[in-house]
Amino acid sequence: MNDALLRIAVTGVTGRMGKKIIQCIVKGEKKFSQKIILGAAITRSNASICGMDVGKLIKTDTLGITVTDDLELVKNDFDVLVDFTAPSISMEYLKFCVNNNKNIVIGTTGFNKADESCIMNASRKIGIVFSSNFSIGIALISRLLHRITHIIGDNSDISIVEAHHNKKSDIPSGTALMIKNTIVNALRSTHSIAAMNRNVDYPTYSSVSSSDRNISIHSIRAGNIIGEHTVLFIGSEERLEITHKALDRTIFAHGALHSAIWLGYDKVGLFNIGDTLGINALL
Structure with a gap:
């Protein structure tokens, strides 16, 4: 898989960040288009947009990827999950990633200490980039x-x-x-x-x-x-x-996608945006 594009699954696709991340993946920015591709689009259970082509969701051409609320159906279609949803939902996605050996980028905020402990424990098995802010x-x-x-x-x-x-x-x-x-x-x-x-x-x-x-x-x-x-x-x-x-949510989407690329298929551990940028070692 070294020569293949990294396949990204995006959650919360009806939300502000979900839509923005998908737009950044599919609009062909050079720094992303040569490294990643949209693999799956995930929404909440029983959402009315299930089955809709992602292109229609973001008002562009048909992309051939339909929105789903069932990760099991698309688990072979992505390598890294990018999640900006809500704590309880993120915990479910995290559990799925651990069980299926998928790396995850988490930009959700509002976790309690028990949630953070779960994230820490999960990072012993998979790679996680977890930051409250991705700028x-x-x-x-x-x-x-x-x-x-x-x-x-x-x-x-x-x-x-x-x-x-x-x-x-x-x-x-x-x-x-x-x-x-x-x-x-x-x-x-x-x-x-x-x-x-x-x-x-x-x-x-x-x-x-x-x-x-x-x-x-x-x-x-x-x-x-x-x-x-x-x-x-x-x-x-x-x-x-x-x-x-922050003048535009694009900065968070770019940070999250950069983190997904940096994380890739095989890193294991808990990281933050500073790790992916090499900033933590500068000062």
């Missing part, structure tokens, strides 16, 4: 924040502000929690008294603005905002702000 910009910021926190974290009030569209259900966003975790780990690794005295356990979020001591997350759900994240380090004499704004 290159966020991957770079995550690494940069670790260095910044080492230098000024103990002397700053730290806040994270995130904004998304009003249909996004998880609050705060998975990206905001990932950013917070990066900062928390950096504070711990300084071994300073100030870092050790911070309360760094994640609180239970029941509103759009919650905090634990000096690291707070403020969430906004409004309009059709794709995704915006700002990290503030505020000292007594200056304020540093780092902001990332």
Whole structure:
């Protein structure tokens, strides 16, 4: 299979990300068209679009691939599954991939600790790229924040502000929690008294603005905002702000497909977007 195109199955094809990923696969972008092909399109059980040609779904020519809600029917048609759905659905897809030795890219957010434990256990058998955000910009910021926190974290009030569209259900966003975790780990690794005295356990979020001591997350759900994240380090004499704004969901689709190509058929383990880009080793 070394000379064959990597076959991608896309889940949640009626959702924003599912459609965008399929469009990026089939519209013939050179960086993808020479490496991957759409192998299967998956939707939720008993969806009305089952049996529809994917081309009609994304308003293009007939592609000869029909939407299905049964992975068993297409298990021989793909090599890597790309999933941006919901936690409970993702867990079912993950179980299928483990049982059928298929690698998976997971961009779903809102998992609980039990789900994350399942993902970790599954990565002992298959290859998984799991990230809350698949943009290159966020991957770079995550690494940069670790260095910044080492230098000024103990002397700053730290806040994270995130904004998304009003249909996004998880609050705060998975990206905001990932950013917070990066900062928390950096504070711990300084071994300073100030870092050790911070309360760094994640609180239970029941509103759009919650905090634990000096690291707070403020969430906004409004309009059709794709995704915006700002990290503030505020000292007594200056304020540093780092902001990332997603202007189009294409950046997430590109990151997910790049990750699928990087993962391929044979890698085993748990990885994130930084691993696939080589960013984790840069800073």
